[in-house]
Amino acid sequence: MAEYGPEKKITIAHISDIHVGSNHFVSNLLNRAIIEINELEPDIVLVSGDLTNEGFRQEYSAVSAYLENLKCERVLVIPGNHDSRNVGYVHFEDLFGSRNSAVHLPGVTIVALDSSQPDLNEGRLGRQNYRWMVEKFSEPHDFKIVALHHHLLPLPGTGRERNIIEDAGDFLELMVNQGVDLALSGHKHVPHTWRFEDFYVSNAGTVSSLRVRGYARPCYGIIEIDPDLCSIKRKYPFGESVDVVSFATVREKKPHNPEGHPDRLVK
Numbered sequence: 001m002a003e004y005g006p007e008k009k010i011t012i013a014h015i016s017d018i019h020v021g022s023n024h025f026v027s028n029l030l031n032r033a034i035i036e037i038n039e040l041e042p043d044i045v046l047v048s049g050d051l052t053n054e055g056f057r058q059e060y061s062a063v064s065a066y067l068e069n070l071k072c073e074r075v076l077v078i079p080g081n082h083d084s085r086n087v088g089y090v091h092f093e094d095l096f097g098s099r100n101s102a103v104h105l106p107g108v109t110i111v112a113l114d115s116s117q118p119d120l121n122e123g124r125l126g127r128q129n130y131r132w133m134v135e136k137f138s139e140p141h142d143f144k145i146v147a148l149h150h151h152l153l154p155l156p157g158t159g160r161e162r163n164i165i166e167d168a169g170d171f172l173e174l175m176v177n178q179g180v181d182l183a184l185s186g187h188k189h190v191p192h193t194w195r196f197e198d199f200y201v202s203n204a205g206t207v208s209s210l211r212v213r214g215y216a217r218p219c220y221g222i223i224e225i226d227p228d229l230c231s232i233k234r235k236y237p238f239g240e241s242v243d244v245v246s247f248a249t250v251r252e253k254k255p256h257n258p259e260g261h262p263d264r265l266v267k
């Protein structure tokens with residue numbers, strides 16, 4: 001067992017904001033991304049929400065049929081705000097199971113959390129999800145990844161900020177204290193990666209919607225974690241791949257502090 005992080009390379013394909021049912025959805029882009037991902041043979045495919053546009057049953061059936069073409073055995077799916085419209089979460093649970101899920105691979109744990117609320121665009125995690133996440137991060141030396149639909153930090157080029165999760169401050173502090181290494185999200189259809197404290201927060205663009213801002217193009221993320229390095233790439237369906245960031249998998253982290261940050265107001 002490696003002292004920290006994965007023993008061998010683990011690859012994650014991260015797609016988000018498919019939006020089947022929207023006028024802006026382009027099936028060719030999704031089909032192409034699925035072909036490329038099948039060729040990549042990742043260990044995990046993460047689908048971080050907004051699979052549908054209105055949460056309707058027929059949209060869920062359609063997106064599920066597309067995703068069945070993924071050859072990867074571990075497909076981790078969480079709902080987005082659009083999927084929780086019109087009581088869409090019942091169809092989500094029928095087709096994809098629990099709205100929260102976790103995957104353990106040797107040296108890597110991914111916890112995927114539902115940040116959506118019925119019929120609201122705003123995202124929220126809440127304390128019940130905090131407890132569940134802490135339970136799932138039971139291996140202190142694992143490379144720890146959190147996935148959620150809504151973004152955790154404001155993104156450039158997106159105008160007025162409205163939809164970072166309502167409890168972003170508390171959740172970011174929890175992530176620092178838990179020694180999380182990477183957060184993966186979607187929602188804004190804008191790819192961007194920030195470094196925050198000791199970890200990275202990487203937002204995927206939309207894989208198959210033309211509802212984008214400015215010159216942004218549909219894309220998805222490829223994350224490779226090996227015993228030394230984690231690298232994040234952006235891949236455009238039919239197009240090129242771009243290196244976004246690489247960082248050391250083994251890093252000196254601030255010691256875990258159960259009391260929280262010294263600035264903490266709420267004990």
Ligand SMILES: [Fe+2]
Binds near residue numbers: 187188
């Ligand atoms: Fe979206």
Ligand SMILES: [Fe+2]
Binds near residue numbers: 080082149188
């Ligand atoms: Fe969204």
